[in-house]
Amino acid sequence: MSTPALTIIGSVNLDLVASAEKLPVAGETVTGATFAQHPGGKGANQALAARRLGAEVSMIARTGEGPNRDAALALLRQDGVDLSGVVACPDEQTGVALIAVDKAGENQIVVASGANATLSPEDVNIEGHPDAILCQLEVPTACVMAALRAGSGLFAVNLAPAGPVPIELLEAADLLIVNEGEAAFYGEGLHRGGGMVALTLGAEGAVLYRAGKEVARAAAFAVPVIDTTGAGDTFCAALVLALAEGREEGEALCFASAASALAVTKAGAQPSLPWREDVEAFLREQD
Numbered sequence: 665m666s667t668p669a670l671t672i673i674g675s676v677n678l679d680l681v682a683s684a685e686k687l688p689v690a691g692e693t694v695t696g697a698t699f700a701q702h703p704g705g706k707g708a709n710q711a712l713a714a715r716r717l718g719a720e721v722s723m724i725a726r727t728g729e730g731p732n733r734d735a736a737l738a739l740l741r742q743d744g745v746d747l748s749g750v751v752a753c754p755d756e757q758t759g760v761a762l763i764a765v766d767k768a769g770e771n772q773i774v775v776a777s778g779a780n781a782t783l784s785p786e787d788v789n790i791e792g793h794p795d796a797i798l799c800q801l802e803v804p805t806a807c808v809m810a811a812l813r814a815g816s817g818l819f820a821v822n823l824a825p826a827g828p829v830p831i832e833l834l835e836a837a838d839l840l841i842v843n844e845g846e847a848a849f850y851g852e853g854l855h856r857g858g859g860m861v862a863l864t865l866g867a868e869g870a871v872l873y874r875a876g877k878e879v880a881r882a883a884a885f886a887v888p889v890i891d892t893t894g895a896g897d898t899f900c901a902a903l904v905l906a907l908a909e910g911r912e913e914g915e916a917l918c919f920a921s922a923a924s925a926l927a928v929t930k931a932g933a934q935p936s937l938p939w940r941e942d943v944e945a946f947l948r949e950q951d
């Protein structure tokens with residue numbers, strides 16, 4: 665099986681996480697927190713996941729300049745994602761997510777999209793006829809539409825976070841990926857185009873539809889749950905990669921389910937993204 669080439673158009677963020685006893689109410693200051701910073705953003709998470717699962721990955725995105733850009737791109741660079749399409753904008757900030765977490769794991773998140781919101785259709789230069797294109801909705805929809813028009817290989821969209829999109833996008837995509845909340849937002853519109861729709865159900869697994877009819881279902885693998893951050897992003901990358909490899913639908917769904925199960929067994933988003941060898945070893949153990 666030759667290595668599939670994927671192009672991912674999406675967000676790059678730096679997650680700044682303060683873990684405290686409790687979350688503040690409006691106007692309150694909570695002290696005594698501990699701080700950590702991690703690279704994030706759905707686009708970057710999915711690019712890194714696809715790379716670790718064995719694809720050649722090119723990313724198209726925008727960041728600011730300076731240390732936040734370097735920190736946000738560090739793992740993508742380390743693992744060999746092609747970042748030549750990630751523009752550094754001197755007048756913009758790298759996207760930042762300010763995350764407060766309390767001791768029960770409840771969180772409050774404020775996202776400052778910064779440079780992500782300025783990504784433009786002119787940035788979407790898709791080179792080399794990739795086997796698949798994967799987008800999410802943390803960058804302007806016009807960029808997702810530009811990627812659709814590039815028309816190379818399997819065109820997949822993770823409709824997250826849910827928001828209004830042109831009907832044409834829902835109808836023309838080869839694969840739409842949604843969780844339960846997003847599925848409720850888009851309703852029957854998801855199935856209008858007759859393509860594939862993958863619905864993720866957290867610990868209940870995932871279902872794949874084609875033209876509105878269920879074609880495959882995967883139960884979630886029973887694993888010790890440490891942190892579900894990154895599970896959805898891993899699922900998207902793994903499913904697109906497996907379909908781009910030409911795997912049959914049920915097998916592709918099972919691969920995505922196994923990869924995302926491994927992502928919940930470790931803390932954090934990018935640090936928890938599994939490698940292909942880990943997924944293959946895990947699947948062998950299940951037999």
Ligand code: ADP
Pocket residue numbers: 843844863864865866867869870884885886887889892894895896897899920921922924925928
């Ligand atoms: P999102 O984070 O986007 O809401 P989900 O919570 O639906 O996505 O999770 C995506 C996929 O990750 C699921 O379809 C499942 O395969 C896997 N997954 C999520 N939670 C668990 C869990 N507790 N145990 C095993 N697999 C899980």
